[in-house]
Amino acid sequence: MSVKGLAHVAIQAKDYQATLTFYTQVLGFKIGHHWSLPSFQIQEAAMLISPDQRTCIEIFDNEAVIPAQGKKALSDEDIAHGTLLHFAFYVDNVEEVYQKALAHGAKAFIEPDELSLGEPPLVVRNALVHSPNGEVIEFIEDVDFDMSS
Numbered sequence: 001m002s003v004k005g006l007a008h009v010a011i012q013a014k015d016y017q018a019t020l021t022f023y024t025q026v027l028g029f030k031i032g033h034h035w036s037l038p039s040f041q042i043q044e045a046a047m048l049i050s051p052d053q054r055t056c057i058e059i060f061d062n063e064a065v066i067p068a069q070g071k072k073a074l075s076d077e078d079i080a081h082g083t084l085l086h087f088a089f090y091v092d093n094v095e096e097v098y099q100k101a102l103a104h105g106a107k108a109f110i111e112p113d114e115l116s117l118g119e120p121p122l123v124v125r126n127a128l129v130h131s132p133n134g135e136v137i138e139f140i141e142d143v144d145f146d147m148s149s
Contacts (some may be wrong), residue, residue: 008047008056009087011135012068016044016061018105019133023048023057026104027089027097032056041065050089086128086136097139098127105132112139122147 013019023029029048036043042064048057060066091097094112102108106129114125126140 006055008058009084010058010060010066011133012060012062012064012066013133014062015133016059019059019131020046020048022101022104022106022132023059026101026106027051029057086138088126088138088140090142091139092141094125094127094139094141098129101129101131101137101139106130106137109136120147 011019020031024031028051032047032049034044034046036045042060044061045064046059048059050056089097098112109128109130110126112125112127114123116123122143122145124140124143126138128136128138131137
């Protein structure tokens with residue numbers, strides 16, 4: 001038995017509907033399942049399925065009581081985090097998705113550019129934004145990180 005891959009990342013939405021809209025309209029996710037679970041104070045939750053149907057994002061309303069690392073920021077100006085720093089999505093065109101995200105309320109963080117990583121150099125094209133909900137999202141064009149072959 002072995003790990004097959006990342007199943008999902010869970011986020012808590014300050015504005016549940018706006019967060020659903022961002023992930024579905026900007027990044028092309030679809031709502032796979034929606035539920036509530038009063039025993040955990042979850043009024044609204046949804047599992048969003050990525051366009052490649054391999055990875056999901058679980059979104060909870062702001063009042064849901066769920067297991068989490070780190071702690072909530074007290075305000076939008078505060079930065080509170082634990083070990084999760086950002087998550088990245090493969091995209092066909094970094095510039096196009098970056099601009100679309102900005103047009104839908106994301107805030108610029110790192111503009112589209114190429115980076116050379118390590119030795120031998122591995123060139124990646126990426127950009128980062130703060131989503132309207134506040135999570136840091138990286139857009140990255142396809143790259144083969146497996147340099148062992």
